[in-house]
Amino acid sequence: MSKKKAPYAMIAPYFILYLAFGLFPILFSLGVSFTSWDGIGEAAFVGLKNYKRVFTQDKFFYKSMLNTLILLAISTPIQIALGLFMATFLKDFFKKTRNGLQLINFLPYITTPVAVGIIFQLMFDWKSGVINAFLNLLGIESVYWLGNAWASRAVVIFMIVWKNYGYMMIMFLSGLAAISDELYEAAKIDGARWWDSFTKITIPLLRPIFIFVITTSVINGFKLFDEPQLLFNSVSQPIGGPDRAVMTVVMRFYEASFRSFEFGYGSALAYCLFLVIAAASLLLFKLIDRKKGE
Amino acid sequence: MVCFFGGCRTLYFRHRNKRDIGKVAVGGRDAWRDEKEVFMKRKLLTLLMGAALCISSLAGCGGGTRTQQEAAGETAKEQPQQEAAGETDEVSADREVTIWCWDTGDTRKQMHDEFTKATGIKVNLVAVESKDMTQKLQTTLASGGEMPDIAWLEATFRGKLLSLDIWEDITANPYNFDTSQVLDYLIPLETTEGGQYVGPECPSVAGMAYKRELAKEYLGTDDPQELEAMLSDWDSFIAKGKEVVEKSNGTVFMLPSLGAAGQILKGQSTEPFVEGDKLNLDVSMRPILEKLLEMKKAGMVDVLDFSSAEEGASYAGDEHIFYPCANWSLEFTIKSNDKDGQGRWGFMLPPGGPFPWGGTVMGVPKGGAHKEEAVEYIRFFFASKEGAELQRDYKGNFSPYKPLYEDASFYSGVDDYFAGQDVLQAISQEVFPNIKGVRLPSKYDQDIDDVYNLALKTINASVDGSVSVDSLIESMTDELLTKQPDLSE
Incomplete structure (x- = not known):
């Protein structure tokens, strides 16, 4: 093979795989979104009807969007704050046991989601759950965690935070490693306390990490599916929990596509979600850029 | 992998060639020609070996394809060859x-x-x-x-x-x-x-299973016929349920979950939830929800989720008397959840009669x-x-x-779990003949199940059933019309 052709041959596998499993499905689903198709018969072209239905008829789309925003708005700051504090504490106060504690905090992130769903179902059961048993010990009445709208949202938020804060911690630890110890030593000589160093040195210098974790958290937040789905996946549970309180946009898309087998409508929902994520990311970058300018 | 080994061999010979140049020079032109011939032969051998490996790899792939085709029954031509090869299991x-x-x-x-x-x-x-x-x-x-x-x-x-x-x-x-x-x-x-x-x-048909000990203690008998007479309809079932709650200070329940009660009620009704493209919830769903709310208000049904792990565990406990019981429940639910339950169980026809469940x-x-x-x-x-x-x-x-x-004896046999009761015969001779009818399947069944499950959650979460059937029906209708725009009220 000639020297000119060799590099192309080397990078070809990636592009072939991307075309087959990335670009083709994206374009195919875009085409499907303009049709009515149950996956078996012929797909009938319906133009923008599916998109019109999303925005004018589907109350679940707006409800799922609102639920997603609520879960995202509450869980993201908590998991970032917890990850940041955990990383800082491990770096500053647990130098000897840092590796072990790091692993313990990271374990939830690599735990199988199905197992997490079952564990949380059992923990938050109304009658026999360990959480209610603990509340009863304190003299508090049992809560129907998986039967009330806000209680089930709280459980999902708890699941998301518990699962993801370890990942945030690792991100912040990598950022902290890049900050020179000399800065902290100089601040200490100038009389700065731990909190002063944290707010005046650590946080400003972790800015690139903040941008990364906030952006990825927002994108992942819009794609939220596993946690609420697994919590309410048994036969007698309604999709999206009580009052559809934890039905997210991806769950709505999944329901339309793979339960009702409306592949055209499901694809339209997916593209609407794509537009929302793109708009949110753009807004986020604009905000970050403005702050940078200031 | 094949190319990798082939490449190594070629490099080795190239290296050897350079190293031995001195010897070749000393040995003269013939020696150089001999060495070159040996080298060419070895190179040819390397190429042949590489090619053989490549061909055998491809042959392996081809073998896989052939097997798949055979499995699909698409290679009619190959079958006689197999027979000729003396394969014994071709039929x-x-x-x-x-x-x-x-x-x-x-x-x-x-x-x-x-x-x-x-x-x-x-x-x-x-x-x-x-x-x-x-x-x-x-x-x-x-x-x-x-x-x-x-x-x-x-x-x-x-x-x-x-x-x-x-x-x-x-x-x-x-x-x-x-x-x-x-x-x-x-x-x-x-x-x-x-x-x-x-x-x-x-x-797949169902009656009702009960725990004999609890039935005797709270209802005065564990005899199936006496219980059937005592609980012949839902009103008498609810009235007795209130007595059980009072007698046990709310620690013993007639049923473990609203879903269990709903399974019986839904199975007994044959009214379609959807007629053509029109919702029929007022006729079909309203009576079911009314009875469920009545039971919730009486406090006679526990708050477990239907078909959940907790409900499964309750089979071995002493808090719930009755369970809906299909013919498959004997093995898959009762015996698997209550491992030491020999002699604890009884089988009877439920209030309102037997019903189809599953299939x-x-x-x-x-x-x-x-x-x-x-x-x-x-x-x-x-x-x-x-x-x-x-x-x-x-x-x-x-x-x-x-x-x-x-033949009444075809399905018959005493069951240790049911204290010697012949449950199989009861199902074949009492349950089957008394099935009143069935609700026809509809392509909207899953959506209806989903809104029904949501209504059960709402009733379960309500304080003493303080929720109206009207609001539940309204919410179910609204949800179904949103999910399925081709339906109408």
Whole structure:
């Protein structure tokens, strides 16, 4: 093979795989979104009807969007704050046991989601759950965690935070490693306390990490599916929990596509979600850029 | 990998060539020519070995393809060659059925071994969850993959599955399955809206199981006939439930979950939830929700989630008296959840009478490779005494084959768990004849189940049932119209 052709041959596998499993499905689903198709018969072209239905008829789309925003708005700051504090504490106060504690905090992130769903179902059961048993010990009445709208949202938020804060911690630890110890030593000589160093040195210098974790958290937040789905996946549970309180946009898309087998409508929902994520990311970058300018 | 080894060898010879140049010079032109010949031979050998490895690798790939084709039954030309090669199992390899199902356990395999002995047809079981069946069939069709010869269609998803135009009518030529021998009430459940008969199923009917000790303590008797007389309708059931709550200070419940009560009520009603494209919830769903709310207000039903792990654990406990009990519940629910429950249980007809619960239709997809064998399998297990005996003995299943029910002793046997009660005979002689009717499957069944589950959650979460049926019906209607725009009120 000639020297000119060799590099192309080397990078070809990636592009072939991307075309087959990335670009083709994206374009195919875009085409499907303009049709009515149950996956078996012929797909009938319906133009923008599916998109019109999303925005004018589907109350679940707006409800799922609102639920997603609520879960995202509450869980993201908590998991970032917890990850940041955990990383800082491990770096500053647990130098000897840092590796072990790091692993313990990271374990939830690599735990199988199905197992997490079952564990949380059992923990938050109304009658026999360990959480209610603990509340009863304190003299508090049992809560129907998986039967009330806000209680089930709280459980999902708890699941998301518990699962993801370890990942945030690792991100912040990598950022902290890049900050020179000399800065902290100089601040200490100038009389700065731990909190002063944290707010005046650590946080400003972790800015690139903040941008990364906030952006990825927002994108992942819009794609939220596993946690609420697994919590309410048994036969007698309604999709999206009580009052559809934890039905997210991806769950709505999944329901339309793979339960009702409306592949055209499901694809339209997916593209609407794509537009929302793109708009949110753009807004986020604009905000970050403005702050940078200031 | 092949190229890698070949490359190494070539490098080795190149290296050796440079190293030995001095020797060649000393030995003169002939020596140099000999060395060159040896080198060329070795190089040729290397190339040949590399090529041989490549060819053998490709041959391996080719072998795989051939096997797949054979499995698909597409290589008619190759079959005589196999026979010529003296393969002994060519008949059973040809006559086989592949079944997509969720029970691939040992007892089913043993049952199928008996079938293979009797007919020479091999059975391949492929595990597919009931809730994944529709998706699996659709993706297989879309991708042009290999369809099963038989697919199991579970009751919850049956409406949607039957609505897909992918099934053979097994009463038509060349199959000619005779439905006159099938229990009459089942036939509408197994027929598409277009009138195609898809396939039979083991009839699944239910009564009510109870814990004898609790029944004796709180209701004064553990005799099934006396209990049936005492709890002949839902009003008397609710009245007795209030007494049980009072007597036990709210620690013992008539039923473990609203879903358990709802399962019986829904099964007893035959009113369709959807008529054509019109919702019929006011007629069909309202009476069910009213009774559930009445029970919730009486505090006689516990707050467990239906079919949950907690409800499963409650079978071994002493807090709940009654459970809905289908013929399959004996093995799959009661005995598996209450391991030490010998003698603890009784079986009776529930208030309002027995009801159908569950059922799995054997569908033969049009795209299957062995459809005639599939129908032969179905005929054996669902329309013959021999197959019914195997189903009964290996799986505890009932047969849809009508003539069997003329012999009261065909389904009979004392059950240790039920204190010697002959539950099988009770089901075949008391439950089957008293099934009043069935609700026809609809493609909206899953959506209706979902909004019904949501209503149950709302009732369960309400304080003492302080929620109105009107608001529940309104919410269900609203949700269904949003999900299915082609429906109307």
